[in-house]
Amino acid sequence: MLSFAFMRHAYIAGTMIAIISGIIGVYVIGRNMSFLSHMLSEIGFSGASFGIFMSWPPLNGMLLFTIVSSVLIGQLSSKSSRREASISAISSLFLGSGILFLSLANKNASDATSILFGSMIGISQGEVNQILWLSLAVLVIIFLVYRDLRFDSFDHVGAQVKGVNTQLISIVFLVILALSVSVAAQIVGSLLIFVLLTLPAASAKYFTRTVSGMMVFAIGAALLGVWLGLYLGYVTNWPVSFFIAMIECVIYFTALIWNRVRN
Amino acid sequence: MSEPVLAIKNLTVSFPDHLVLNDLSLQLNQGDFLSVVGQNGVGKTTLIRVILRQLAPQHGKIKYHPEFKRMKIGYVPQFRNIDEEYPLSIRDFVGLNLHDSRLPWLSKKERQKLDKIIKQTNLETIQNTPLGDASGGEKQKAYLAQALINDPDLLILDESTASLDNVRKFELLDLVKEFNEHQGVTVLFITHDIELAKDYAHEYLLMRHGNYQSGPIAQFKESDLEEAEHA
Numbered sequence: 001m002l003s004f005a006f007m008r009h010a011y012i013a014g015t016m017i018a019i020i021s022g023i024i025g026v027y028v029i030g031r032n033m034s035f036l037s038h039m040l041s042e043i044g045f046s047g048a049s050f051g052i053f054m055s056w057p058p059l060n061g062m063l064l065f066t067i068v069s070s071v072l073i074g075q076l077s078s079k080s081s082r083r084e085a086s087i088s089a090i091s092s093l094f095l096g097s098g099i100l101f102l103s104l105a106n107k108n109a110s111d112a113t114s115i116l117f118g119s120m121i122g123i124s125q126g127e128v129n130q131i132l133w134l135s136l137a138v139l140v141i142i143f144l145v146y147r148d149l150r151f152d153s154f155d156h157v158g159a160q161v162k163g164v165n166t167q168l169i170s171i172v173f174l175v176i177l178a179l180s181v182s183v184a185a186q187i188v189g190s191l192l193i194f195v196l197l198t199l200p201a202a203s204a205k206y207f208t209r210t211v212s213g214m215m216v217f218a219i220g221a222a223l224l225g226v227w228l229g230l231y232l233g234y235v236t237n238w239p240v241s242f243f244i245a246m247i248e249c250v251i252y253f254t255a256l257i258w259n260r261v262r263n
Numbered sequence: 264m265s266e267p268v269l270a271i272k273n274l275t276v277s278f279p280d281h282l283v284l285n286d287l288s289l290q291l292n293q294g295d296f297l298s299v300v301g302q303n304g305v306g307k308t309t310l311i312r313v314i315l316r317q318l319a320p321q322h323g324k325i326k327y328h329p330e331f332k333r334m335k336i337g338y339v340p341q342f343r344n345i346d347e348e349y350p351l352s353i354r355d356f357v358g359l360n361l362h363d364s365r366l367p368w369l370s371k372k373e374r375q376k377l378d379k380i381i382k383q384t385n386l387e388t389i390q391n392t393p394l395g396d397a398s399g400g401e402k403q404k405a406y407l408a409q410a411l412i413n414d415p416d417l418l419i420l421d422e423s424t425a426s427l428d429n430v431r432k433f434e435l436l437d438l439v440k441e442f443n444e445h446q447g448v449t450v451l452f453i454t455h456d457i458e459l460a461k462d463y464a465h466e467y468l469l470m471r472h473g474n475y476q477s478g479p480i481a482q483f484k485e486s487d488l489e490e491a492e493h494a
């Protein structure tokens with residue numbers, strides 16, 4: 001299987017994506033931002049369509065849209081109730097324009113499906129490199145702000161007391177979230193970002209009680225899904241995203257049941 | 264140490280719509296245990312925010328003790344958003360405030376600090392319990408431990424006993440008293456519970472809208488508080 005270049009590319013990219021998704025996912029859970037990461041993936045869809053319309057690589061369009069919008073979101077008022085309503089409005093706007101860009105680009109439906117649901121098969125060496133660099137950038141940024149980001153994500157009030165610049169941390173986090181969403185979409189598609197970014201970390205919190213423990217678990221769960229999903233996709237010719245979604249859901253529901261039984 | 268830990272002179276704070284603190288002066292010496300009492304909305308939390316430098320006053324000065332280059336303040340805030348879904352263990356929560364290093368993992372020295380504070384606050388047996396599952400008293404103890412982990416010079420408690428039953432209240436304040444007496448931590452304790460203040464504090468500051476009264480707790484008269492409430 002690994003003698004095919006496209007499968008090697010898929011495994012390398014998938015491994016990186018699983019690692020950053022597992023780490024970022026823990027912060028998404030801590031900051032209660034599942035909703036927002038959902039919106040970023042819709043914005044990502046729109047950006048990818050825009051990229052196709054402009055004849056760019058879709059990933060570049062995605063990066064442009066998600067990063068710009070994450071910075072804008074950071075400027076929005078922090079009244080969380082207003083935030084959720086405005087987030088839904090913005091999502092619809094982006095989904096709508098994504099459809100428009102696709103139809104203007106006059107491409108066939110397979111472009112749309114690969115943006116929405118991912119396509120493992122078409123990843124070139126150049127794209128693999130870009131994914132590696134972006135993932136590396138995410139890891140370096142996290143390493144630099146690790147303690148403050150951890151404090152702010154899991155105890156916002158305490159972090160403010162300590163004097164952490166929570167405003168800055170919040171914007172930095174939104175930007176690395178935007179990067180991660182764009183990168184993860186390359187493998188599972190923008191509709192299924194949730195599967196890698198939220199489910200592994202959400203499962204992790206039922207098994208372990210430390211930030212580092214949750215990261216290790218979430219990375220493990222994401223890796224299992226990606227590796228096994230790619231293999232099963234190769235063997236059956238069914239969509240890889242389907243298998244990854246199934247595996248992560250099985251892990252999540254097992255975690256829920258385990259939690260029930262234990263209590 | 265003859266100099267006060269903290270000297271506040273003629274402090275005035277107003278928000279766009281109204282004046283909150285008006286010409287407040289206050290001195291805290293090392294080892295003091297000051298209880299701050301007063302009605303809701305009189306500006307107790309605002310005073311703390313000024314001390315923590317989160318808020319700049321319109322007038323007045325705060326002088327911190329010169330020996331503390333950067334005075335370390337431990338603060339247990341009045342409100343905290345920890346719900347029952349909160350995932351971290353008590354131990355990991357307390358350790359969030361460690362910042363001797365910036366690396367993702369804790370250094371040996373940091374782990375020792377964590378062990379020590381967990382032990383001193385009697386959290387050893389429940390340190391691996393998720394904070395979300397902990398009782399109100401256990402939560403307050405965890406907040407206290409997090410505030411104390413860096414050996415602060417000044418500890419500020421903002422109504423930390425408000426939701427606790429009679430047994431837990433004393434348990435928490437007994438701990439605070441230990442740190443006050445044995446480690447010389449100066450304590451500023453905001454409360455509505457006069458009996459508790461009398462049991463533990465040495466000094467008091469009574470805040471009323473626009474005027475303030477302070478002195479040794481033994482001289483505190485309940486009638487002053489009633490006056491404040493009827494004013």
Ligand SMILES: Nc1ncnc2c1ncn2[C@@H]1O[C@H](COP(=O)(O)OP(=O)(O)OP(=O)(O)O)[C@@H](O)[C@H]1O
Nearest residue numbers: 278279283301302303304305306307308309310341
């Ligand atoms: N950021 C702010 N902007 C405008 N007004 C404020 C702000 N913060 C506090 N206030 C007002 O200042 C007054 C004092 O508030 P503060 O929180 O200090 O009261 P408190 O004495 O701590 O009350 P409580 O016992 O209820 O905790 C209140 O009337 C409050 O509405």
Ligand SMILES: [Mg+2]
Nearest residue numbers: 307308341421
């Ligand atoms: Mg208050």
